Amino acid sequence: MLEKQVKNIILDIIATVAPDAELSGLKGDVRLRDQLDMDSMDFLDIVMELRKRYKVEVPKEDYQQLATLDSCVSYLSPHLQAALASA
Amino acid sequence: MHYDVVIIGASMSGLAAGIRLAQFDKRVCVVERHYAYGGLNSYYKLDGREFDVGLHAVTNYVPPGDRLAPLNKLLRQLRLSREDFDLRPQRVSEVRFPDRRLRFNNTVDELVDSVVTLFPRDGERFRHLLSDIQAYDDIRQEHPYQSTRKALADRLTEPVLIEMLLCPVMYYGCANEGDMDFTQFVTMFKAIFLQGLARPWGGVRTILKALVRRYRACGGKLQMNCGVEGIEIEDDRVSALTLSGGTTMTADVVLSSAGYFETMRLCSRPSSEPESEKPGRVSFVESIAVLDERPSDLGHDATVVFYNDADTFDYRVPEGFIDARSGVVCCPGNYETCDKSGSHLFRATWLASYRHWAALNSDTYTAAKRSCEEQLVCLGDRYIPDFGDHVEFVDTFTPCTIERFTGRINGAVYGAPKKKLDGKTHLKNLYLCGTDQGFVGIIGSIISGISMANQYCLRDP
Numbered sequence: 001m002l003e004k005q006v007k008n009i010i011l012d013i014i015a016t017v018a019p020d021a022e023l024s025g026l027k028g029d030v031r032l033r034d035q036l037d038m039d040s041m042d043f044l045d046i047v048m049e050l051r052k053r054y055k056v057e058v059p060k061e062d063y064q065q066l067a068t069l070d071s072c073v074s075y076l077s078p079h080l081q082a083a084l085a086s087a
Numbered sequence: 088m089h090y091d092v093v094i095i096g097a098s099m100s101g102l103a104a105g106i107r108l109a110q111f112d113k114r115v116c117v118v119e120r121h122y123a124y125g126g127l128n129s130y131y132k133l134d135g136r137e138f139d140v141g142l143h144a145v146t147n148y149v150p151p152g153d154r155l156a157p158l159n160k161l162l163r164q165l166r167l168s169r170e171d172f173d174l175r176p177q178r179v180s181e182v183r184f185p186d187r188r189l190r191f192n193n194t195v196d197e198l199v200d201s202v203v204t205l206f207p208r209d210g211e212r213f214r215h216l217l218s219d220i221q222a223y224d225d226i227r228q229e230h231p232y233q234s235t236r237k238a239l240a241d242r243l244t245e246p247v248l249i250e251m252l253l254c255p256v257m258y259y260g261c262a263n264e265g266d267m268d269f270t271q272f273v274t275m276f277k278a279i280f281l282q283g284l285a286r287p288w289g290g291v292r293t294i295l296k297a298l299v300r301r302y303r304a305c306g307g308k309l310q311m312n313c314g315v316e317g318i319e320i321e322d323d324r325v326s327a328l329t330l331s332g333g334t335t336m337t338a339d340v341v342l343s344s345a346g347y348f349e350t351m352r353l354c355s356r357p358s359s360e361p362e363s364e365k366p367g368r369v370s371f372v373e374s375i376a377v378l379d380e381r382p383s384d385l386g387h388d389a390t391v392v393f394y395n396d397a398d399t400f401d402y403r404v405p406e407g408f409i410d411a412r413s414g415v416v417c418c419p420g421n422y423e424t425c426d427k428s429g430s431h432l433f434r435a436t437w438l439a440s441y442r443h444w445a446a447l448n449s450d451t452y453t454a455a456k457r458s459c460e461e462q463l464v465c466l467g468d469r470y471i472p473d474f475g476d477h478v479e480f481v482d483t484f485t486p487c488t489i490e491r492f493t494g495r496i497n498g499a500v501y502g503a504p505k506k507k508l509d510g511k512t513h514l515k516n517l518y519l520c521g522t523d524q525g526f527v528g529i530i531g532s533i534i535s536g537i538s539m540a541n542q543y544c545l546r547d548p
Contacts, residue, residue, distance in 0.1 A: 018163055020154060037154040041164055044541055048111045060547050 003073055006080050010046075010072045013053070017045035028070040050076070054083040089337045090114045090308075092544050093328060095315050096344035098126030099529055100521035102298040103536030104342050106165050108544055109307035116338075117307065118330065120314030120494065124299060126344065127493050127500060127522065128529055130292050133482055137428040138375055139291045140484060140492075141500070143391060143417040143436070146259065146278035147530040148176055148193060148285035156282065157530050164537050171297040174285040175423040177390035182251045184395050189251050193283030206245045216242045221281065225273040229508075233269040250400040255279055255393045257402040258415050258436075260527040262367045262501035264403035278528065284391065286422040290429050294529065315345075318354045324516050340544050344521035344536070347503050349494055350512070358513035367499030369402075370486035372409045372439040374463040377480040378431045378471075382418040385477060387433075387470040390421040408444060408455050409437040411462045416470065431479075433471075435463050441486035441497040456483040501527050510539045518543050 011023060014036070021036045032038055043063060050056040056079045058066065065075035092108050094101045097119035108115040123129055128141035149156040151169060162169060179197070182189040187205055191198040195217070203210040219242070239249045253267075256275045261267045287293035302309065317329035318341070327335045343350040348366040351357040378385070395413040414437040419429030437459075447455060460481045467474030486498030495502070502522035510518040510525075520539040521532050 016166075018154075019166075020151065020159065020163065039155060039160070041160065041537070041541065044545060045164070048545060052111055 006073050006077050013049045031067050090116045092340045093338035094342045096126055097124035098344040099532040100536030101344040102302055103533040104520050104540035105302045105307045107540040109305035115307050118310045118313045125295050128291050142291040144284035145529050148283040161533050173288040173293050177284040180391040181389050182254050182393045198280055206248045209243050209245045212243050220273050223273045225270050230270045235267045235269045235272040238269045247398050254400045263504045289426045320356050325514055341517045342520050347523040366496040367503045368404045368497050370439050370441050370498040371436050372459055372485050373436045374459045374483045376433045376478045378477045379479050381420045385471045392416040404440050409439045411437050435466050439486050444485045444487045459483050
């Protein structure tokens with residue numbers, strides 16, 4: 001349940017920061033950078049949206065945890081769980 | 088009043104930086120000395136008509152799809168749509184030298200065909216040059232200075248071809264005289280020839296209004312008629328900004344789009360600059376004619392013409408008011424479509440000397456402008472028969488006009504020759520954005536504002 005919720009949160013954020021990206025058929029285990037032609041500016045926006053919407057801070061050394069959709073879900077689930085619970 | 092970030096100048100770069108910050112809930116204020124926003128890319132009204140300053144063309148035009156192209160990247164970063172900029176591509180542009188016309192449009196094939204036809208001996212070499220340029224990483228990688236003239240001479244054998252390639256690239260973004268850095272040449276070459284030229288349907292105001300609308304919608308504050316008179320310093324930081332009217336403002340970070348030397352002039356303790364660094368000198372005069380018909384109905388259908396009346400191209404500040412032996416002619420009506428205010432215009436731009444214009448009094452200044460307008464008619468006759476009979480209205484702006492409205496020393500449109508790519512100054516919380524940080528042109532300025540805001544105000548230190 002939580003996993004699905006977190007995945008939707010991430011997809012929703014990607015759709016906001018990259019409305020021109022094709023999100024259907026996105027593979028969970030392939031780097032987002034390669035599937036969506038995203039660059040460091042786009043990743044900055046994902047991090048900023050997480051902070052803005054859920055007060056989740058992703059430190060710079062953890063950016064690599066956001067490489068794929070799957071890794072986003074496993075890295076962010078504990079952080080978002082707390083945020084969702086307090087919401 | 089205290090802000091997270093104060094931005095000096097409601098320019099393209101200042102507004103773009105402002106959007107980035109306001110979008111992520113930073114308390115941000117853009118202060119602008121004038122009643123009009125835009126800085127080096129602005130517009131004015133005269134005789135009930137609207138005229139653009141600066142913008143002949145938006146370079147870097149690409150269709151949707153290429154997500155990493157600068158245009159699409161900046162729209163994404165600012166959360167604007169392509170409709171907001173409403174760009175209309177060019178039809179065809181030309182580089183006109185004696186007996187030779189190089190034609191190009193927004194497909195690179197047209198340029199290649201034209202080069203091969205004019206310079207068959209260099210056709211293959213030109214294709215190699217193109218693939219070198221395509222593969223050259225001008226954005227992420229740092230390169231030492233390399234002379235473009237030498238880099239091109241190493242790759243091509245036809246001297247006139249080299250001059251014809253330099254001509255549009257230098258006119259559309261070179262702050263140096265005579266030669267330019269090859270990395271900067273590559274950036275501009277890609278922007279003009281590999282991507283392309285376009286114009287917002289309503290001219291520069293379409294883009295400016297989209298930026299201001301978005302900035303305000305994100306909650307950003309914009310203070311017009313509010314000049315920064317002084318940057319106060321404590322230790323190695325900006326402690327406060329003194330504004331016109333005597334009020335002060337404080338901020339954690341200050342981003343200045345006023346120009347490097349122009350910003351230093353405001354500092355209560357400027358940086359000790361080495362002698363070698365000087366403000367830019369490259370400036371222009373533009374004379375604009377409003378015609379009674381569209382240029383294309385009078386037989387002239389090129390969007391932009393870069394002309395040069397000799398086989399060598401000498402890009403430098405002239406020893407007189409203007410140098411009309413070379414220049415740029417832009418007809419906004421020759422983009423795919425265009426609003427009413429642009430459709431009948433014929434704009435001519437020449438290199439000009441600020442020193443000469445600044446020495447005039449009001450009578451001689453007006454006379455010098457009239458003389459440019461006579462040059463405009465002579466030039467127009469080359470493209471449109473009996474050009475003078477079609478002119479309904481004419482206006483001219485000079486390096487002094489540019490200086491007055493932008494505060495740029497010498498009216499230097501492309502800023503200082505030496506760019507501060509990292510945007511840093513001698514103060515820890517003062518950064519540059521815009522022309523003196525790096526890229527020029529509309530897309531370049533916007534990208535500059537975005538990247539400086541990202542780097543110094545959004546990313547973790």
